Amino acid sequence: MSSQLAPVLCLASASPRRRALLESIGVAVQVHPCDIDETPLANEPAEDYVRRLAQAKAHAARSMTPLPTLGSDTALVIDGQILGKPDDEAHAAGMLRLLSGRRHTVLTGVAVTGPQGMLVCSVATQVMLRDISDSEIAAYWRTGEPCDKAGSYAIQGMASVFVERIEGSHSAVVGLPLFETACLLRRQGVPLWNGHLPA
Numbered sequence: 001m002s003s004q005l006a007p008v009l010c011l012a013s014a015s016p017r018r019r020a021l022l023e024s025i026g027v028a029v030q031v032h033p034c035d036i037d038e039t040p041l042a043n044e045p046a047e048d049y050v051r052r053l054a055q056a057k058a059h060a061a062r063s064m065t066p067l068p069t070l071g072s073d074t075a076l077v078i079d080g081q082i083l084g085k086p087d088d089e090a091h092a093a094g095m096l097r098l099l100s101g102r103r104h105t106v107l108t109g110v111a112v113t114g115p116q117g118m119l120v121c122s123v124a125t126q127v128m129l130r131d132i133s134d135s136e137i138a139a140y141w142r143t144g145e146p147c148d149k150a151g152s153y154a155i156q157g158m159a160s161v162f163v164e165r166i167e168g169s170h171s172a173v174v175g176l177p178l179f180e181t182a183c184l185l186r187r188q189g190v191p192l193w194n195g196h197l198p199a
């Protein structure tokens with residue numbers, strides 16, 4: 001919708017999903033992916049972790065642009081463990097076996113820099129997956145879909161057949177909670193599709 005418009009936000013992310021989500025609410029972006037060390041700190045609570053990474057990404061892009069910058073991070077939590085993107089097939093299979101037939105939490109942190117300084121939020125969404133067999137896990141890996149997704153699945157893709165229930169924000173699981181992000185953007189004066197309307 002907005003790819004021909006002048007960018008109003010710098011997206012500090014390599015994720016095509018985050019770009020598409022922002023464009024779906026009328027925010028044209030310029031993209032500056034940032035290479036951040038995503039290793040959790042010792043005993044770091046998961047919510048602190050996603051907020052810290054979101055802020056680090058937004059901060060890293062700041063020197064590259066006069067525009068407000070947005071950073072985000074998505075991770076899963078199950079049994080107190082933080083799950084990020086898989087390193088390889090065995091890692092992905094281990095994650096999917098752990099998630100199979102169980103409920104887990106998806107946490108997404110968002111940070112937006114601008115005239116109000118660094119604004120940060122995080123959103124928790126509960127996802128219940130049905131039992132997934134080892135042969136399904138192997139076949140799913142071969143689709144190529146899990147390799148760049150936290151927890152090794154994509155709710156918006158073929159893994160939707162595993163998703164029994166979700167409580168919370170679907171867009172947050174895909175990488176950016178649109179309701180909460182729109183609130184932060186508005187506070188920083190970034191116009192959305194309805195930016196010309198009165199508040």
Ligand SMILES: Cc1cn([C@H]2C[C@H](O)[C@@H](COP(=O)(O)OP(=O)(O)OP(=O)(O)O)O2)c(=O)[nH]c1=O
Pocket residue numbers: 012013014015017033034038057072073074075085106148149150151153154155156173174175
């Ligand atoms: C659980 C889940 C995650 N994901 C994605 C969202 C994020 O892009 C990715 C988690 O990794 P992130 O490190 O949050 O993001 P990224 O590496 O893709 O991009 P960047 O760090 O440059 O911003 O997993 C889905 O697309 N669908 C899902 O169902």
